[in-house]
Amino acid sequence: MYRIREKIYKGIFTLLAFASLIFLVGITFTLFIEGLPVFKEVGFFDFIFGKSWYPTYEPPEFGILPLILGSLWVTFGAVLFCVPIGVGSALFINELAGKRLKAVLKPVIEILAGIPSIVYGFFGMVIVAPFIQRLLGLPVGLTAFTGSLMLGIMATPTVCSISEDALSFVPRSFREASLAVGANRWQTLTRVVFPASASGISTSIILGMSRAVGETMTVLMVTGGAAVIPHTFFQPVRPMTSTIAAEMGEAVMGSTHYNSLFAIGLILFFITLVFNVIAELISKRYRKKLGLGR
Amino acid sequence: MKKQVSQNMGFGLLFLCISTTIFFLGSIIYFIAIRGFRILSWDFLTQVPREAMTAGGVAPAIVGTFYLTMGAILFSLPLGVACAIYLTEYSPKSFVVNIIRMSINNLAGVPSVVFGLFGLAIFVKLFDFGVSILAGCCTLGILVLPQIISASQEALLAVPQSYREASLALGATHWQTIRSTVLPAALPGILTGIILSIGRVAGETAPILFTAATFYTRGFPKSIFSEVMALPYHIYALMTEGTHPQEQTQIAYGCALILLALVLAISAAAIIIRQRHRKAYEQ
Numbered sequence: 001m002y003r004i005r006e007k008i009y010k011g012i013f014t015l016l017a018f019a020s021l022i023f024l025v026g027i028t029f030t031l032f033i034e035g036l037p038v039f040k041e042v043g044f045f046d047f048i049f050g051k052s053w054y055p056t057y058e059p060p061e062f063g064i065l066p067l068i069l070g071s072l073w074v075t076f077g078a079v080l081f082c083v084p085i086g087v088g089s090a091l092f093i094n095e096l097a098g099k100r101l102k103a104v105l106k107p108v109i110e111i112l113a114g115i116p117s118i119v120y121g122f123f124g125m126v127i128v129a130p131f132i133q134r135l136l137g138l139p140v141g142l143t144a145f146t147g148s149l150m151l152g153i154m155a156t157p158t159v160c161s162i163s164e165d166a167l168s169f170v171p172r173s174f175r176e177a178s179l180a181v182g183a184n185r186w187q188t189l190t191r192v193v194f195p196a197s198a199s200g201i202s203t204s205i206i207l208g209m210s211r212a213v214g215e216t217m218t219v220l221m222v223t224g225g226a227a228v229i230p231h232t233f234f235q236p237v238r239p240m241t242s243t244i245a246a247e248m249g250e251a252v253m254g255s256t257h258y259n260s261l262f263a264i265g266l267i268l269f270f271i272t273l274v275f276n277v278i279a280e281l282i283s284k285r286y287r288k289k290l291g292l293g294r
Numbered sequence: 295m296k297k298q299v300s301q302n303m304g305f306g307l308l309f310l311c312i313s314t315t316i317f318f319l320g321s322i323i324y325f326i327a328i329r330g331f332r333i334l335s336w337d338f339l340t341q342v343p344r345e346a347m348t349a350g351g352v353a354p355a356i357v358g359t360f361y362l363t364m365g366a367i368l369f370s371l372p373l374g375v376a377c378a379i380y381l382t383e384y385s386p387k388s389f390v391v392n393i394i395r396m397s398i399n400n401l402a403g404v405p406s407v408v409f410g411l412f413g414l415a416i417f418v419k420l421f422d423f424g425v426s427i428l429a430g431c432c433t434l435g436i437l438v439l440p441q442i443i444s445a446s447q448e449a450l451l452a453v454p455q456s457y458r459e460a461s462l463a464l465g466a467t468h469w470q471t472i473r474s475t476v477l478p479a480a481l482p483g484i485l486t487g488i489i490l491s492i493g494r495v496a497g498e499t500a501p502i503l504f505t506a507a508t509f510y511t512r513g514f515p516k517s518i519f520s521e522v523m524a525l526p527y528h529i530y531a532l533m534t535e536g537t538h539p540q541e542q543t544q545i546a547y548g549c550a551l552i553l554l555a556l557v558l559a560i561s562a563a564a565i566i567i568r569q570r571h572r573k574a575y576e577q
Contacts, residue, residue: 002467009469010384016376017385020443021394023373023436024401027412034415088311096305097312105312107565112319114490114561115554116497118526122550123322125533126543153318160315186301207403214405216500217530241407241500248411248504253419265411269404276403280396 028269035263038062041256047263053227053238055247055257062260066229068267070144070237073230074219077148078155078212083205085152086159090201093160094167095189106164113157121221124150129222138234142224145233150218155208162207166200166286167193199286203279210275214268216241240264323554330551333544339552342513347532348541352549354514358427358522359553361515362506363496365431366438371488373435374442378484381443382450383472395447402440407500409437414504428518430506437501438491445487449480482571489564493557499526509535525553 038047042062050063093105124146132149133141170193178188194201224236225246238246244261251258341351385391413433423429453476461471499507507527515522532546 006467006469013376013380013384016373017380020373020377020439021397023439024397026416027401027404027409027436030412030415031408034411085311085314088308089315092308092312096308107562107569109315110565111558111561114493114497114557115319115322116499116526116557118497118499118529119322119326119550119554122529122533122546123325126546127325153322156315157319184297184301186304187297190304210403214403214407216405216407217526221530221533241405244407244411245500245503248414262411262415265408269408272403272405273400276400277396280399 031262031266031269034259035266038256038260038263042260047260048267051229053243055251055260060256062256064240064243064260064264064267066227067238067240067243067264069229070223070227071213071239071241073144073233073237074147074151074223074239075209075212077145077233078151079205079209081149081152082155082159082208082212086156086204086208087163087201089156089160090163090167090204091189091194093164095185095193106161109157109164110161113161115154117154117215117217118221120150120154121218124218124222136234140224140236142222142236143234144223144230144237147219147223147237147239148233150222151212151215154215154218155212158211159204159208162204163197163201166197166204169200170196199282203283203286206275206279206282210272210279213275214241214272216245220245240268326547326550326554329544329547330554333548334551338548343510343545346538347510347536347545348538352523352525352528352545352552354511355523355525355528355549356552357514358507358524359496359526359556361427361522362430362434362502362524363492365427365518366434366495367488367492369431369435370439370442370491374439375446375484377439377443378446378450379472379477382447383468383476398440398443402444405500406437406498407503409433410501410503410505412436413501418505424519425504425506425508425521426519427506427515427522430502430522430524431518433501433505434495434498437498438495441491441494442487445490446480446484449483449487450476452483453479482567486564486568486571489567490561493560493564496560497526497553497557499524499530502527507531525549525556529553 042050047062047064048068049065050061051065052061052063053066054061089109093102093109097105125142128150129141129146131141132138132143132146174192174196175188178192179185183191219239220242223239223242225238225242226236227238227243228235230237244264247257248261251261338351339356340353342354343352344350381391381394410433413429413436417423417429417432418425421429423432457475457479458471461475462468466474502524506522507524508521509523509528509531511521511523529546529549532542532549536542
């Protein structure tokens with residue numbers, strides 16, 4: 001009696017587990033099925049390295065280089081902002097904040113990491129973009145720079161929170177040994193604690209980058225949306241994610257345009273996949289190094 | 295002496311970093327709170343939009359967000375928790391299970407707009423749900439599925455092995471052990487994960503752009519196959535569509551404040567539960 005019931009429960013769980021896996025695997029398949037025709041029609045190199053994106057012109061052109069570069073510029077700018085600020089904040093929380101301040105700052109930063117991206121997009125559009133336009137005397141405020149800034153602010157809590165976790169994993173004895181041989185707190189922090197947690201911190205940076213590349217609503221609202229190859233930070237760009245979001249509504253199902261948007265999704269999928277695999281490999285090695293294996 | 299100077303400068307730099315973080319995040323909340331409060335009223339929360347989206351309230355959007363969030367969680371909660379239980383309690387430690395774990399981790403990082411594409415191709419087109427609450431719930435559910443699985447897995451793995459051994463030693467079967475020993479111990483952790491995903495789903499916009507959301511519906515949604523207004527999409531639509539940018543921006547401030555308050559309250563609740571739980575474990 002018991003044995004049959006046990007088998008039934010195990011069966012149910014196995015079934016549900018594989019049902020959720022089917023959905024997750026289905027995403028990859030869908031992207032391939034809907035996206036691959038483009039590579040055949042337009043050609044792999046012409047699609048990825050094509051310099052113009054005019055999907056609705058006659059004849060249409062499907063070159064996504066401007067979109068890829070748009071994504072890269074915005075992400076790069078965001079990283080320049082969020083890495084120093086985020087890691088610096090983590091070091092502050094870990095080293096300088098007293099017990100009480102830390103007990104407040106850590107959860108507050110974590111809660112702020114949950115602010116929806118649409119709120120950043122909205123704020124960037126109504127407050128930051130006009131401010132930047134006036135400050136720098138630009139024709140428009142919606143530029144790659146505005147996008148970078150908003151994405152940077154958005155990724156900062158994530159980077160900070162994960163970096164702080166990495167810092168707090170450094171064994172106490174490391175600090176004590178360093179202080180015991182006469183190093184002061186700053187030297188201990190920069191030459192012992194920071195290097196010991198460097199791989200954990202780099203995981204946080206990669207995850208922050210992956211979040212910035214995949215972010216949609218913020219860049220859709222604040223980068224201006226011009227599909228041209230960017231030359232400076234202060235001109236409008238159109239990253240890959242916002243292209244999908246902006247154009248999917250009007251693309252005819254089954255058309256090359258429709259398929260090319262899925263192909264962009266496929267490329268995004270692979271970019272974030274690579275980021276995540278790297279992050280995972282680093283954190284695995286790091287766990288081994290500090291003897292935190294599970 | 296030089297040591298002391300560089301230490302002071304370094305610490306000053308770190309202080310600058312944390313101040314910058316707090317300043318930016320604080321000013322976002324400040325601006326939205328101040329300007330959102332001006333328009334917030336009982337009517338704003340309970341009325342439907344009027345006069346071409348320039349007056350009235352945003353009740354349908356609030357209700358829509360509620361439906362989408364609840365539907366998504368109802369969809370992903372049983373699947374996700376069951377998957378986590380299978381992976382931690384039933385599955386043998388093998389190469390295949392490792393691959394499954396890795397792919398779940400990776401899917402957690404896939405951009406949300408890509409999930410939107412998937413929802414469009416599968417739920418809207420292939421299953422023929424159309425642009426509807428149902429399609430939106432399924433898409434959002436799959437979006438948070440990896441997050442729910444990995445949070446539940448983490449909670450289950452944190453239950454000490456000795457609990458399981460003690461229960462099995464008393465003669466309990468495998469399922470009895472899971473139900474009466476492992477799950478109760480892991481519950482706060484699982485709950486935290488679920489509440490955090492609720493917060494995330496409520497604020498997501500990109501996945502519902504082409505699966506569920508619309509700028510205006512006449513009144514409230516009637517069935518799970520109808521299009522729906524949602525708070526995050528409403529903010530986007532108010533800022534990019536329509537003909538009265540001045541008034542629409544004011545309404546968007548109100549929506550942003552409601553959304554922000556909602557999401558922050560939800561994630562604060564989750565984090566407070568987790569900290570209580572952590573303390574209980576440490577003692």
